[in-house]
Amino acid sequence: MKRITIKDVARVAGVSTAAISYALNGKESKVSTGTLMKIQEAVALLNYIPDFSARSLVNKKSYLIGVVIPETEEHNQMILENPFYSEIVSAIESELRKHNYHLILTGTDKGKGYFDLSMQRNLDGAIIMGIYHESFYEELKKVNIPIILIDSYINDTYFKKIGIDDRCGGGLATRHLIENGHTQIAIVTGEIKRNGVVEERFLGYQDALAEANLSYSLEYVFEESTSYEHGVLAGKRIASNHPEITGVFATADIVAFGIISGLNECGKRVPDDISVIGFDDITMSRMFIPPLTTIHQDIKAKGIQAVNCLIQAIQCIASNDHEKITLPLSLMERQSVKKI
Amino acid sequence: MKRITIKDVARVAGVSTAAISYALNGKESKVSTGTLMKIQEAVALLNYIPDFSARSLVNKKSYLIGVVIPETEEHNQMILENPFYSEIVSAIESELRKHNYHLILTGTDKGKGYFDLSMQRNLDGAIIMGIYHESFYEELKKVNIPIILIDSYINDTYFKKIGIDDRCGGGLATRHLIENGHTQIAIVTGEIKRNGVVEERFLGYQDALAEANLSYSLEYVFEESTSYEHGVLAGKRIASNHPEITGVFATADIVAFGIISGLNECGKRVPDDISVIGFDDITMSRMFIPPLTTIHQDIKAKGIQAVNCLIQAIQCIASNDHEKITLPLSLMERQSVKKI
DNA sequence: TTGTAGGCGTTATCAC
DNA sequence: GTGATAACGCCTACAA
Numbered sequence: 054m055k056r057i058t059i060k061d062v063a064r065v066a067g068v069s070t071a072a073i074s075y076a077l078n079g080k081e082s083k084v085s086t087g088t089l090m091k092i093q094e095a096v097a098l099l100n101y102i103p104d105f106s107a108r109s110l111v112n113k114k115s116y117l118i119g120v121v122i123p124e125t126e127e128h129n130q131m132i133l134e135n136p137f138y139s140e141i142v143s144a145i146e147s148e149l150r151k152h153n154y155h156l157i158l159t160g161t162d163k164g165k166g167y168f169d170l171s172m173q174r175n176l177d178g179a180i181i182m183g184i185y186h187e188s189f190y191e192e193l194k195k196v197n198i199p200i201i202l203i204d205s206y207i208n209d210t211y212f213k214k215i216g217i218d219d220r221c222g223g224g225l226a227t228r229h230l231i232e233n234g235h236t237q238i239a240i241v242t243g244e245i246k247r248n249g250v251v252e253e254r255f256l257g258y259q260d261a262l263a264e265a266n267l268s269y270s271l272e273y274v275f276e277e278s279t280s281y282e283h284g285v286l287a288g289k290r291i292a293s294n295h296p297e298i299t300g301v302f303a304t305a306d307i308v309a310f311g312i313i314s315g316l317n318e319c320g321k322r323v324p325d326d327i328s329v330i331g332f333d334d335i336t337m338s339r340m341f342i343p344p345l346t347t348i349h350q351d352i353k354a355k356g357i358q359a360v361n362c363l364i365q366a367i368q369c370i371a372s373n374d375h376e377k378i379t380l381p382l383s384l385m386e387r388q389s390v391k392k393i
Numbered sequence: 394m395k396r397i398t399i400k401d402v403a404r405v406a407g408v409s410t411a412a413i414s415y416a417l418n419g420k421e422s423k424v425s426t427g428t429l430m431k432i433q434e435a436v437a438l439l440n441y442i443p444d445f446s447a448r449s450l451v452n453k454k455s456y457l458i459g460v461v462i463p464e465t466e467e468h469n470q471m472i473l474e475n476p477f478y479s480e481i482v483s484a485i486e487s488e489l490r491k492h493n494y495h496l497i498l499t500g501t502d503k504g505k506g507y508f509d510l511s512m513q514r515n516l517d518g519a520i521i522m523g524i525y526h527e528s529f530y531e532e533l534k535k536v537n538i539p540i541i542l543i544d545s546y547i548n549d550t551y552f553k554k555i556g557i558d559d560r561c562g563g564g565l566a567t568r569h570l571i572e573n574g575h576t577q578i579a580i581v582t583g584e585i586k587r588n589g590v591v592e593e594r595f596l597g598y599q600d601a602l603a604e605a606n607l608s609y610s611l612e613y614v615f616e617e618s619t620s621y622e623h624g625v626l627a628g629k630r631i632a633s634n635h636p637e638i639t640g641v642f643a644t645a646d647i648v649a650f651g652i653i654s655g656l657n658e659c660g661k662r663v664p665d666d667i668s669v670i671g672f673d674d675i676t677m678s679r680m681f682i683p684p685l686t687t688i689h690q691d692i693k694a695k696g697i698q699a700v701n702c703l704i705q706a707i708q709c710i711a712s713n714d715h716e717k718i719t720l721p722l723s724l725m726e727r728q729s730v731k732k733i
Numbered sequence: 734t735t736g737t738a739g740g741c742g743t744t745a746t747c748a749c
Numbered sequence: 750g751t752g753a754t755a756a757c758g759c760c761t762a763c764a765a
Contacts, residue, residue, distance in 0.1 A: 059744095069752040074743070074744055075750095078744080083750070084750070102508075102513055104743075106446040106450045109743090110444070110756095112743085131483045131487065133479040134476065134676050136476065136479070140474055142473055143471045143474060146500060155510070158496055159490060173445045174445055174446075281676075337677065340621050342654060399758065399760095408736085409737080411760080414759070415735095425734060446757090446758080447757070448759055450757095452761095
């Protein structure tokens with residue numbers, strides 16, 4: 054089956070290819086009503102669908118957006134299993150489609166960068182999640198397309214950034230524990246990378262502790278990976294080695310789930326024996342038992358804003374000088390924290 | 394910044410564009426060792442990256458695979474929030490990348506089909522999840538590219554299919570409940586669509602009931618949507634209207650989570666008061682409290698197989714006449730089912 | 734072994 | 750208004 058091309062349409066409609074192109078690209082003014090109708094008929098008759106490759110070749114627009122999310126060290130798989138990423142990717146795809154863009158989703162092995170892909174595919178823009186080596190960002194800049202960083206504290210004005218005030222959130226969470234009478238508060242967290250969100254959340258934790266004149270101890274910091282498994286381990290260690298701890302701040306909900314399970318395995322109940330607060334408010338958090346008290350952020354809004362910001366940049370609409378958009382945060386009280 | 398083209402490389406290397414093309418496309422034999430080296434140097438020096446659009450234009454290969462997953466009725470968003478889809482998409486992306494393909498991920502509004510996208514982008518193939526109207530598949534066939542259907546019982550030899558024996562799985566789950574002494578067994582399920590997986594799982598439920606001479610009653614069928622929310626509702630209704638029910642088969646883990654929550658809200662505990670078994674064994678199931686007894690399927694394997702099957706079809710490698718690949722299933726006993 | 738040139742499907746620049 | 754025609758970047762006969 055041969056592809057229907059613009060020439061076929063031209064032949065059937067009895068006009069030139071130029072006319073077709075005008076008619077189909079919002080330049081109807083350059084075409085008389087009569088020919089316009091003939092064209093529309095022919096297009097419908099032949100079911101003509103333009104070839105984006107050809108189009109992209111001439112006007113350097115691909116209507117393709119790259120979205121990258123980090124991947125697991127072990128399996129080279131995108132960590133889409135982390136519900137946070139699933140939710141935001143859903144929102145991004147939906148919003149992108151509304152604007153007639155398509156999305157190429159990839160994980161990225163930190164070895165090879167994203168430069169090749171961007172060039173090969175002539176990406177119109179990219180949305181990047183996760184924290185990478187500096188070289189990754191330098192490469193990215195060379196591609197010279199608009200790029201949105203989600204949840205990054207990279208200090209580089211080339212990139213537009215969208216995120217939340219993680220430090221404030223970390224404070225909010227810890228303070229909630231304190232207000233409920235807790236004084237021995239642990240933090241369980243993924244790797245604290247420079248310029249990453251967990252670093253900020255960790256700082257917020259320290260802020261709140263200091264405010265309340267509570268001492269901060271490294272023994273109460275369980276740093277490893279943002280994963281359920283790490284949560285389980287930390288939960289067990291807290292249960293067996295730190296009976297004095299009554300409150301735990303997990304820097305991600307998925308970690309909080311792990312903590313609660315680990316605690317349970319050791320016979321400690323949440324929130325009766327120990328309180329746990331999470332961060333993100335992923336969909337699963339309200340489904341969990343007990344429903345998780347957590348710091349709520351609007352994940353979908355984050356994705357939608359990222360898309361709109363990106364598309365504005367692509368179309369060079371007045372680059373509103375907001376280099377960084379910060380979305381609101383709130384405390385979501387459910388049932389994993391108890392007053393003592 | 395102007396793009397580096399094959400001509401630039403040719404100029405720098407002091408050879409023709411043809412030589413470059415040969416050297417870069419596995420036809421090194423047509424090029425002498427000397428020029429090959431000069432070419433490699435020039436490529437490295439200029440950091441030349443071929444343009445896929447141009448390439449696609451001439452050889453009708455895009456190295457782009459379309460992946461579509463169903464979307465919510467309300468928000469036109471992909472239901473990537475369903476962890477089942479997240480997991481399988483992760484696996485697909487990873488495997489695809491290994492083979493140098495990229496993935497365009499979309500939801501699909503059932504109004505407009507997938508035909509346009511496939512044509513516009515010259516997709517090399519597609520992987521489709523979910524159940525759609527017949528017209529959707531008819532359109533798809535016209536595109537004339539290899540297509541893999543995951544978890545579909547559509548009876549059309551055009552498509553390669555990959556899935557599990559859902560009927561057997563439904564039987565396995567129900568039988569497990571029966572073997573544990575349950576006789577009043579409800580089923581909570583998403584919409585039972587023709588050719589869909591839940592229909593088969595439902596059939597398996599009936600099989601097991603019949604085998605054990607247990608009566609089947611429509612009152613015990615809670616059909617609505619494959620969602621947490623529906624599970625909650627069903628759980629509540631079971632708790633308040635059907636005290637005689639002691640076992641529940643949920644046709645998806647996410648539904649099982651809802652049921653357990655709904656039951657809890659009404660003061661019923663799982664598994665002490667009532668047993669619940671799920672289906673799929675998503676990652677979350679072992680994290681849930683109580684850890685969910687469920688029918689295990691290898692979600693990642695499903696994604697990987699789909700990719701390999703698709704790529705084989707694309708490369709026209711002996712279309713191994715397996716029109717349908719069926720992956721194994723097993724019972725995963727955890728703690729949501731109790732012997733009575 | 735190497736280089737020239739035509740064509741893939743579009744868009745855009747011209748003349749008419 | 751309309752229609753040739755030259756790009757866009759690449760591949761591949763074909764000729765040298």
